[in-house]
Amino acid sequence: xAQLLHEIAWGEPIxxxxxxxxxxxxxxxxxxxxxxxxxxxxxxxWVREAxxxxxxxxxxxxxQSMQRVGExxxxxxxxCRFCYGVAKSTLRLYGHSDKLIGKIERQMHLAELDDKERAxxxxxxxxxxxRPRPPKVEVDRLRQLGYDDTQIADITFMVAGxxxxxxxxxxxxxxxxxxxxxxxxxxxxxxxxxxxxRMNKWAIRSIPLDEDDDSFPAVIxxxxxxPGGGALRRALQGAFASDVLSSELKVLMFAVVARTLxxxxxxxxxxxxxxxxxxxxxxxxxxxxxxSSPRLDTDELQxxxxxxxxxxxxxxxxxxxxxxxxxxxDPVKVLEAVGISALANTVVRIGVLLxx
Amino acid sequence: xxxxxxxxxxxVVLVLSGIWMTRQRIRIRKLExxxxxxxxxxxxxxxxxxxxxxxxxxxxxxxxxxxxxxxKRKVTVLFADLVGFTRMSREQDPEVVVxxxxxxxxxxNEVITRHHGxxxxxxxxxxxxxxxxxxxxxxxxxxxxxxxLGMREALVDYNEELRAQDRPELQLGIGIHHGExxxxxxxxxxxxxxxxxxxxxxxxxxxxxxxxxxxxxxxVTEEVRQALDQRFIVRPLQPTPIKGLVEPIVxxxxxxxxxxxxxxxxx
Numbered sequence: 001x002a003q004l005l006h007e008i009a010w011g012e013p014i015x016x017x018x019x020x021x022x023x024x025x026x027x028x029x030x031x032x033x034x035x036x037x038x039x040x041x042x043x044x045x046w047v048r049e050a051x052x053x054x055x056x057x058x059x060x061x062x063x064q065s066m067q068r069v070g071e072x073x074x075x076x077x078x079x080c081r082f083c084y085g086v087a088k089s090t091l092r093l094y095g096h097s098d099k100l101i102g103k104i105e106r107q108m109h110l111a112e113l114d115d116k117e118r119a120x121x122x123x124x125x126x127x128x129x130x131r132p133r134p135p136k137v138e139v140d141r142l143r144q145l146g147y148d149d150t151q152i153a154d155i156t157f158m159v160a161g162x163x164x165x166x167x168x169x170x171x172x173x174x175x176x177x178x179x180x181x182x183x184x185x186x187x188x189x190x191x192x193x194x195x196x197x198r199m200n201k202w203a204i205r206s207i208p209l210d211e212d213d214d215s216f217p218a219v220i221x222x223x224x225x226x227p228g229g230g231a232l233r234r235a236l237q238g239a240f241a242s243d244v245l246s247s248e249l250k251v252l253m254f255a256v257v258a259r260t261l262x263x264x265x266x267x268x269x270x271x272x273x274x275x276x277x278x279x280x281x282x283x284x285x286x287x288x289x290x291x292s293s294p295r296l297d298t299d300e301l302q303x304x305x306x307x308x309x310x311x312x313x314x315x316x317x318x319x320x321x322x323x324x325x326x327x328x329x330d331p332v333k334v335l336e337a338v339g340i341s342a343l344a345n346t347v348v349r350i351g352v353l354l355x356x
Numbered sequence: 357x358x359x360x361x362x363x364x365x366x367x368v369v370l371v372l373s374g375i376w377m378t379r380q381r382i383r384i385r386k387l388e389x390x391x392x393x394x395x396x397x398x399x400x401x402x403x404x405x406x407x408x409x410x411x412x413x414x415x416x417x418x419x420x421x422x423x424x425x426x427x428k429r430k431v432t433v434l435f436a437d438l439v440g441f442t443r444m445s446r447e448q449d450p451e452v453v454v455x456x457x458x459x460x461x462x463x464x465n466e467v468i469t470r471h472h473g474x475x476x477x478x479x480x481x482x483x484x485x486x487x488x489x490x491x492x493x494x495x496x497x498x499x500x501x502x503x504x505l506g507m508r509e510a511l512v513d514y515n516e517e518l519r520a521q522d523r524p525e526l527q528l529g530i531g532i533h534h535g536e537x538x539x540x541x542x543x544x545x546x547x548x549x550x551x552x553x554x555x556x557x558x559x560x561x562x563x564x565x566x567x568x569x570x571x572x573x574x575x576v577t578e579e580v581r582q583a584l585d586q587r588f589i590v591r592p593l594q595p596t597p598i599k600g601l602v603e604p605i606v607x608x609x610x611x612x613x614x615x616x617x618x619x620x621x622x623x
Binding site: 131132 | 395399490491492493494495498585587
């Protein structure tokens with residue numbers, strides 16, 4: 001059974017706060033404040049940018065209330081203390097009673113939902129968990145119940161995007177946002193309208209997507225017209241343009257996640273990306289079987305080996321592993337690896353829409 | 357003129373309604389408390405049940421029609437047994453035997469878990485572990501063989517500790533096979549468990565028994581060897597007949613694993 005907020009194991013932050021006045025100024029101008037976690041992610045521009053954008057993306061094709069409930073279910077499924085706290089507080093701020101939130105947390109509200117809503121919750125949970133990834137029939141079932149393709153893509157990005165934040169927060173052991181948790185307390189009820197207004201102002205409902213896509217174009221294509229498409233494209237471009245880790249390692253990390261989650265589409269895509277980097281098919285296959293490659297240095301070999309642990313994990317173990325990696329490898333490299341693994345888990349989950 | 361009987365009737369109805377509503381409210385509150393208590397109990401039960409059965413299985417059992425459909429899965433089975441343990445348990449003090457055995461299980465479990473495997477059953481001094489049974493694991497065969505090598509190393513360390521305590525040392529035999537198993541809830545209404553069955557398990561157990569005949573500790577089948585890359589040093593052994601198979605089985609002794617990250621070793 002998924003854990004409750006107080007049951008989630010959560011360690012001390014793994015990455016230090018790295019002051020970056022320019023970045024902090026930019027965040028402050030957008031959010032009015034700079035959360036601690038954004039300061040800890042500041043050494044890797046594309047990671048911090050994605051962490052700033054992803055949590056603010058709103059679904060545009062289904063009711064916002066469904067997104068809020070879905071986010072709680074996903075955070076709970078991924079046992080992310082950071083995102084769980086935010087999702088639970090958000091539900092409170094938007095008027096959900098503690099009784100109802102308790103029912104959602106304990107999966108008791110399912111009895112009160114209709115088939116369509118219940119299928120939505122199940123899809124959120126199954127895709128977030130991905131043990132294994134939901135089969136195509138589950139996507140077809142959503143369609144049969146009345147969701148159209150755009151809505152399904154919107155929901156899929158919502159789940160996958162939250163999985164990105166869940167992993168980023170868990171692998172870095174980000175301290176929970178105590179402020180929002182405190183503000184959602186009943187005795188602060190008078191502040192709720194103000195907070196809701198502010199949260200609505202932060203929300204992102206559109207990100208232009210007008211350039212050609214170079215990484216995972218088919219994934220971006222299924223999200224075209226949705227804010228998630230633009231956000232994901234920017235994150236992918238940033239990730240592959242960054243030179244902290246080698247492109248070979250990044251492609252192999254995506255391939256490891258694709259192989260574990262049995263995403264045929266992403267496996268083919270990563271093989272093609274590897275070929276573009278000059279990695280022959282046999283060398284690519286061997287690297288995936290042995291989780292090693294002569295093209296990677298010892299630091300990168302450790303990161304590649306660790307990638308398979310980012311799919312299903314226990315918080316205490318994965319946080320301890322990341323902490324250990326930061327003691328052996330430059331923490332900036334580890335931070336980028338955390339971002340890449342989170343992004344790979346996102347892309348491969350969206351790949352469920354491309355399964356034949 | 358005031359209509360007294362009507363007024364009295366209205367007051368009586370109001371009072372009675374008030375009493376009825378209060379009683380209903382008390383009843384609802386009691387029922388809610390009962391529901392909370394039942395939920396708490398159910399949650400505790402689910403958490404405890406989770407120690408014996410995978411989460412997905414519990415969800416299937418508690419939702420929908422409450423059944424778990426058996427499924428076939430490709431897994432890698434590792435069967436480990438202690439050589440000469442029966443004799444040791446006869447000769448040694450029961451407390452020593454249990455303590456030695458518990459120390460052994462603890463160490464082996466650590467190694468198996470580290471290599472993404474799960475101990476499914478403890479059969480006396482035997483260990484039945486699965487790789488790739490609970491979630492998809494494309495590296496399940498390599499994981500199982502690495503776990504076996506890790507168990508060999510861990511046993512060397514444990515034997516040193518046992519020697520220092522003047523306790524009997526242990527000797528291990530491991531058989532590994534890859535194939536299809538049936539995963540499901542098995543048993544009767546009164547006593548059932550989540551388990552795996554199939555020839556794959558029997559073959560792993562019989563291959564383990566061959567370790568005694570060949571006087572070596574880790575044996576794998578052809579199905580396992582085919583999936584191993586050049587880092588694993590294996591030596592083929594004479595085909596040997598085993599129960600349940602028409603043809604003698606080809607097995608390989610796993611000598612060691614080269615660390616691909618240390619190029620000098622491979623030379």
